[in-house]
Amino acid sequence: MSDVLLSLKGLTKAYPGVVANDHVSFDIGVGEVHALLGENGAGKSTLVKMIYGLVKPDSGEMVLNDAPYMPAEPRAARADGIAMVFQHFSLFDALNVAENIALGMENPPPMRDLAQRIKSVSENYGLPLDPFRAVGDLSAGERQRVEIIRCLLQDPKLLIMDEPTSVLTPQEVEILFQTLRKLKSEGTSILYISHKLEEIRSLCDFATILRLGQNVGACVPRDTSARDMAEMMVGAALKTPERGGRDLGPVALSIRGLSVPAPSAFGTALKDVTLTVHKGEILGIGGVAGNGQDELLSVLSGEVLCAPGEVLLHGDAIGQMNPTKRRKLGVLAAPEERLGHAAAPDMSLTENALLTGSVRQGLETRGMINWSRAKGFAEAVIAGFDVRTPGPGNAARSLSGGNLQKFVIGREVLQDPDVLVVNQPTWGVDAAAAAAIRQALLDLAAKGAAVICISQDLDELMEISDNFAALNEGRLSNPRSTQGLTVDEIGLMMGGAHGMEVAHV
């Protein structure tokens, strides 16, 4: 093994009610690609924030190149050669590429010189970029380039990447990996956070696994199977959702040639979308975030209205119906954003259950709310989906992301929908809860409902859906059966590398 660049010793950080990191120790070698594995909430993000100076550890120490290292702020970390590419991009939409990069540097040169350097570095690493384009107009892959180049301009010794591929197509991932391998060959260490195990197996030299804030093991990813790594992350044997053979029934819902203008300046317009889903079918819709997922859900749920004939339910035009009318007919939706869209954060679970359930569950009569029935419905959801909460009187905000997600999905599933539309049903949910949610969707389809599952998790879509289609810049590809669909084909359906130039390294 090469020399040690950064050594973490007993790092501990506690937040009220939860220990995010509990005596975590490991070493990162020079020129090593080190993976940090763990489920959501395992403490990966907190750990790298400590390395990057955003969070101060309660105890423990770090040693960088044989010298004690304890950055008080990101500025100090950057000065010591630590750079970070964030999970949710830390970019400013309204500013251009060069301005965004200047903001991440200590002493940026004048704009014109900076633009020149951006050009040369980006071409050197096979990540071409125009310094004067507004970041809001860039694709997800290009935005990530901005972040990476911002880091590379400071000649980092350690590059931290937090879930870099969650927004990329398989082809874009390959371009990124070529760049990372080139960096590694030049002696840069990379701390790579992800829960995509196959990627880690192909890229990383060494992996440290966190569970509930503790370092629970290490492995060499090349020599370890993805399943073994997953079980180390979860700490238990994984239960794969069971999928019974299903027969597709008649068409439940269809969209024909639907175009909808973008709802906002940085939104996506839907262009000529055609879609059919049968009873008993799960239609998986993939694609990189921001390619029209939210817009498609709004059209299906009735938040955005269109011409009557553009959305058909059992052959009847429902394009002009609002969400309540559609709910009455059996078209239910669970949007992606839990707090604020799928649930009202400060209202109790009972009130939240009432908000979408009142029509189908008969929770109100002549405008008066039947609170006892509403409470009963909320309790049914809590019991049926193993939502961990003291009771239905608790505010939605007080639940953890995974628990709230189970509640949001359960609330719709228990209303016995004819058509259920879900967006990112397992985003930010731990593996066990995710498996439970997927099983619920499969059971629902087995009972004859049509399910449209929009997700960015390709593995999830491959696991549960019968047919797969991809959204790319507001266009929906033709659906293909998931039987025998390869990753390469999926990538091409998602728009390939989005016309990004392939790295020449």
Added chain:
Amino acid sequence: MDLSAINPVQLIAFLMVAATPVLLAAIGELVVEKSGVLNLGVEGMMITGAIAGFAATVETGSPTIGFIAAAVAGALLSCLFVVLTQFALANQVASGLALTLFGLGLSALLGQSYVGVKPPATAKIDIPVLTDLPVIGPILFNHDLMVYFGIALVAATWAVLKYSRAGLVLRAVGESHDAAHALGYKVVRIRILAILFGGACAGLGGAYISLIRVPQWTEGMTAGIGWIALALVVFASWKPWRALLGAYLFGGVTVVQLNLQAAGVAIPVEYLAMSPYLITIVVLVILSADKSSAPAALGRAFHASR
């Protein structure tokens, strides 16, 4: 009715005077909003600046000290807004409205003994030759220093926002405070400085009304100019030069309607009096087709949790 009594040269000269209070307040609020904070207390800070400047000038006899006192008073009042919104994380809209009500009440209290007092006059610049030029002289070279200060402030704000690093950081904070925080910028500190700057500018604008434009003290004399300044910022799409344009339009219509009143035009005075507000807003609404330039984090509270 005698329209010939209206002198176009004097009209333009007065226009610049009438526009200066709203211009000063607007440019201050523009900086505040660029940093992502919505301070609806402009009216309250203006009127506080108006009485503070008026009192200081009457007591010391120096308009310069008066303007400095006005800026300090405006900034001090905005400190209240800082405490409410940046530390207590109170709702910015409610806090701003409270600031306006508080400023109106406070100024009325402080100003009781100044009603009817005449302040010392503020000197106008007098450059030999230039000031005596026909037409151009009275329009460009015969004002008090604050008129030029206002224009210079617009130019400086524009240049700082566009070209300097400080301006870039300010805009970044207004675009996404989370991202700016992640990069290690002091979001709260930057916003506090912007709010204080906005308060000082509003105070100056208020003092300009009580010391030069009117010059006397009456309760509630800002008469909604703070609200016009707020509207100006939005409809100017957060662009300094467009705010200047809007301010001059407002000032122009104000002066014209005053002249029309004096000339005895047969339109009820109430209609004439409302016309500057109406026309400014209508024109700016038409101009502001691109609302995309609003700072993305405008009005959102920031707390560095986790």
